[in-house]
Amino acid sequence: MSGPAPGNNGHPNNEAIQVLDLYQTAEKIYTRRLNGFFRRLQNWSWMPFLGAYFLIPWLQIDGRPAMLFDLVERKFHVFWITFWPQDFPLLAWLLIIAAFALFTVTNLFGRVWCGFSCPQTVFTQIFMAIEERFEGDRNRRIRLDNSPWGAQKIARKGGKLIAWLVVAFATGLTFVGYFNPIGALTTDLLSWSAHPAAVFWVAFFTLGTFVNAGFMREQICKYVCPYARFQSVMFDSDTLVVSYNAARGEQRGSRRHDHQRGSDGLGDCVDCTLCVQVCPTGIDIRDGLQYECISCGLCVDACNAVMDKLHYPRGLISFTSENALLKGEPVRFLRPRFIGYVSAVTVMTLLFVYTLATRIPLEVDVLRDRDMLYRLRPDGAIENSYMVKINNMDQRDHHYTIAVEGGPMLAYTGQREVMIEAGEVGELLIRLTSSKPLSAANIPISFVVSERDQPTLSDRAESRFISPAPRR
Structure with a gap:
């Protein structure tokens, strides 16, 4: 509801208080499809992402999927690199870089990620295109929804839902295919022999896509996605956002095609509401910048089309900055926040690339025999047992040599060379023996594992040699 708000002097002013009932049913938004620059740009921007999403799980590298997050084996294959759980800091680092890259783009161009590349936007546009294919344009969809149920309405609605379900299933299957080889997963599903967990997750993501893109749509952007809530902290007066030029557009009003521009006190806005009808979140950009705006630019296309028909200059609604709109200043791209x-x-990316390039795909771990600190042999020698684990994190097989450094002269019993296949972990039992009493009961030693033909590929693990306390 709305009504006049009293001013400080008790008289009504021109502003109205609007009370929003958070429990009211959301009204369905019927968007109009108009072609234009930003519509074409939107289509071209999501095609590479969507193509990569559906294609990558089917690509094979060395007999395995190009990208596979194998939770059971705790291996994460990303093209030619395999990451292990101990590499999780690199993943966290990569996510931080992605977040700062998003902040950078937002500071410069506003919410273009939301309008052109966000999965919610992409799949919503796909579902809306399917809806238009089955139910017709905006006016026909409105009439169809208001008409009584009949054979035609059931056929159109049913066909739309089936098409939505097919797209949602392909999306859910592909997503699970990043965690389970998609070829085997598809075969198991078709033969009704898939693991119940795989069936559950495919169904879960299918349902999620079906509901989010088909029914919730703009509700996700408005009430679920947190990005809209904190985007303003990244904006400044030079951030490019979709804006309405009120000084040029007001007063609004309809007019004849032969109307002389600027006469009768009318601005350039003809109040056709096309900018509202094409908006996927249903807002009126003429009310100013709103957090629901996803910067898709569709209202710019709609308004420019009307301006062209009236032979008015374009740009009544445009991507511009606050300083450019209100002060006429040129957009400053190089500014402190953006440079920061x-x-x-840049720094984080360079450090990440350097760390990744110098990463040694080898990890050595040494476990002492927990049942016995040391063993005294009949000949008086002191023996310690160790389990050496060698993790070959590379994509190639390697021959490794094992050596012990530090401490006294210790006799070595066990394999000194071992071949470990790519992505496998080898375990070796090694015994170290001292033939005479030692000067200390606890002596640090190091196990050094090196590639036989590539000595720079090496790693070491620290341990200790335990013996009886020396006599004083």
């Missing part, structure tokens, strides 16, 4: 974001992303 770019610097942070």
Whole structure:
């Protein structure tokens, strides 16, 4: 509801208080499809992401999927690199870089990620295109929803839902295919022999896509996604956002095609509401910048089309900055906040690439025999037992040599060389023996594992040699 709000002097002013009932049913938004620059740009921007999403799980590298997050084996294959649980800091680092890159783009161009590349936007646009295919344009969809149920309405609605379900299933299957080889998963599903867990997750993500893109749509952007809530902290007066030029557009009003521009006190806005009808979140950009705006630019296309028909200049609604709109100042791209974001992303990316390039795909771990600190042999020698684990994190087989450094002269019993296949972990039982009493009961030693033909590929693990306390 709305009504006049009293001013400080008790008289009504021109502003109205609007009370929003958070429990009211959301009204369905019927969007109009208009072609234009930003519509084409939107289509071209999501095609590479969508193509990569559906294609990558089917690609094979060395007999395995190009990208596979194998939770059972605790191996994460990303093209030619295999990451292990101990590499999780690199994953966290990569996510931080992605976040700062998003901050950088937002500071410069506003919410273009939401409008052009966000999965919610992409799949919503796909589902809306399917809806238009089965139910017709905006006016026909409104009439169909208001008409009584009949054979035609059931056929159109049913066909739409089936098409939505097919797209949602392909999306859910592909997502699970990043965690389970998609070829085997598809075969198991078709033969009704898939593991119940795989069936559950395919169904879960199918249902999630079906509901989010088919029914919730803009509700996800408005009430679920947190990005809209904190985007304003990344904006400044030079951030490019979709804006309505009120000084040029007001007063609004309809007019004849032969109307002389600027006469009768009318602005350039003809109040056709096309900018509202094409908006996927249903807002009126003429009310100013709103957090629901996803910067898709569709209202810019709609308004420019009307301006072209009236032979008015384009740009009544445009991507521009606050300073450019209100003060006529040119957009400043090089500004402190933007430079700070770019610097942070650049430094973090260079360090990440360097760390990844110098990463040694080998890890050595040594476990002492927990049942016995040491063993005294009949000949008086002191023996310690160790389990050496060698993790070959590379994509190639390697021959490794094992050596012990530090401490006194210790006799070595066990394999000194071992071949471990790519992505496998080898375990070796090694015994170290001292033939005479030692000067200390606890002596640090190191196990060094090196590639036989590539000595720079090596790692070491620290341990200790335990013996009886020396006599004083």
